[in-house]
């Protein structure tokens with residue numbers, strides 16, 4: 001008896017023997033560890049994001065929020081762990097998941113126009129051989145319209161302000177027509193009007209039955225914008241409905257007391 | 271000159287025609303294949319790859335001689351060069367990934383070691399008794415003197431295949447070059463695309479050994495896309511413009527070298543390519559240096575004109591020398607600085623435009639209009655006549671009527 005115990009646990013940790021049914025979750029990770037050197041950036045994360053919900057990923061700088069998203073998308077290699085999209089392996093469900101990077105580290109002098117960047121979002125359906133047709137172009141313009149960037153369609157991508165670039169990358173993700181959208185700090189460095197425009201787009205996605213996961217820093221707006229929250233600081237701190245977990249205790253645990261209590265008091269907490 | 275014209279029409283002899291066809295195909299392939307090298311900012315890696323071909327050439331020669339052959343089969347030599355270029359490429363990526371050395375250090379190390387080994391091998395081959403005089407040094411800078419029909423076919427077919435493969439893979443390669451993280455997120459295998467890109471570059475290098483040689487091939491890969499970039503803001507256009515520039519450099523360069531006995535083909539082709547680059551740098555619309563200077567001048571004039579007119583309308587003295595020059599140049603002020611008749615009405619128009627903008631900005635606060643104010647754009651190019659009429663009503667009073675009379 002005592003001898004068999006550990007073996008069962010190991011099997012469960014590997015997710016082989018006891019497979020949970022994750023098909024309801026648009027994105028779930030189990031036992032995810034990523035490290036850039038010898039120090040884990042995220043350690044043994046379990047996360048189950050809820051379908052048709054907007055989830056905020058919350059944590060201090062360097063907590064591993066971007067790393068969590070990148071590892072979930074296979075952009076950085078996983079040391080261990082499993083990622084499922086609607087219960088399927090990531091590679092089978094690539095088409096259902098779209099990503100907006102944090103202030104994309106791209107070459108802004110690259111010879112590409114705004115509309116071309118949006119069309120990059122259709123690469124999976126275009127494949128190698130299909131040509132870009134007027135219908136694709138029209139859809140690209142529709143995506144730009146949704147983020148209010150139609151007037152800039154013919155600009156070279158570097159000739160935009162930071163907030164405008166951010167909206168173009170959102171339009172590129174919209175062009176993927178995915179079921180789950182992962183956004184890394186879409187509101188960083190954008191003005192109030194742009195923030196409103198972006199949140200409207202995200203809410204429209206949710207209303208359309210898609211799921212949205214956002215890395216988010218502004219604690220003051222969390223309760224307004226999101227349904228769920230995922231608190232992380234290398235390890236998972238808490239996850240669930242805003243109403244039940246967005247409280248002073250979770251925030252203290254996440255930010256390790258670096259958040260002044262006066263600041264916490266001002267927030268609309270659960 | 272006659273020789274040159276004859277060469278341009280492929281009429282300067284059999285060998286020259288072969289060289290012209292080969293150089294053109296090579297130029298197109300290099301321009302197209304080099305585009306992604308340039309976009310991915312990996313030009314120097316291709317230099318390492320090119321220099322890594324040399325040991326392969328030497329080893330292939332030695333092996334062919336040992337097998338009893340003559341050792342000079344172009345296909346055999348190219349195969350050898352491709353193999354050692356591949357090893358060089360692997361060495362660069364291995365050093366970059368597995369050690370803490372940056373890519374430029376890896377490139378320097380691989381380039382010099384492989385080139386050194388190659389030179390040693392060539393020296394050994396020269397002292398070898400078996401085999402005829404190899405003439406392998408010609409791979410350094412290319413040599414088209416004894417080009418055979420089969421050589422031209424190898425180059426043409428290889429070049430066409432490379433260019434086709436590049437065009438086929440253009441979209442994933444563009445996405446990888448622009449935003450590799452995003453490429454991964456949509457399931458593109460970035461290392462594999464990078465490897466493929468380098469394989470295409472390797473193919474261009476290998477087929478270019480005969481004509482341009484391994485030292486200058488990097489120029490044929492990089493100069494065409496860099497020049498093409500001046501003419502367009504779209505990567506899909508860069509591809510074909512680069513192909514065009516590469517192809518015409520190959521064609522014109524080989525014609526020039528055929529028109530005089532002592533002109534080496536490879537270097538001349540590269541020089542023609544460089545000439546096209548300089549023309550692009552200077553003369554390209556929009557991104558060219560001349561266009562930029564002219565545009566800046568025109569812009570500067572508009573700014574000074576507008577500032578001067580607004581100063582006139584407020585009756586302020588103008589001190590800026592350039593402003594005075596612009597205004598008097600257009601007959602808006604007299605030599606003593608007093609506004610002429612046209613100057614006064616232009617100043618009134620400028621002042622009215624400014625007033626209209628002021629009103630429009632508060633009227634259309636929630637639109638993109640306030641962002642379009644730059645002090646230069648006339649408001650009637652942005653708003654409709656009716657909207658302006660509404661603004662004028664807002665401004666109201668006899669002043670508006672008065673100014674209307676002036677315009």
Ligand SMILES: Nc1ncnc2c1ncn2[C@@H]1O[C@H](COP(=O)(O)OP(=O)(O)OP(=O)(O)O)[C@@H](O)[C@H]1O
Nearest residue numbers: 036037041059060061062063064065066067068102
């Ligand atoms: N490419 C990298 N190489 C080495 N270490 C990295 C790399 N990227 C991130 N890290 C480290 O991993 C940890 C997590 O980084 P990550 O970017 O995921 O943080 P984050 O929560 O997104 O922070 P921020 O709020 O600043 O965006 C940090 O300690 C960071 O220093």
Ligand SMILES: [Mg+2]
Nearest residue numbers: 065066067102
């Ligand atoms: Mg981050």
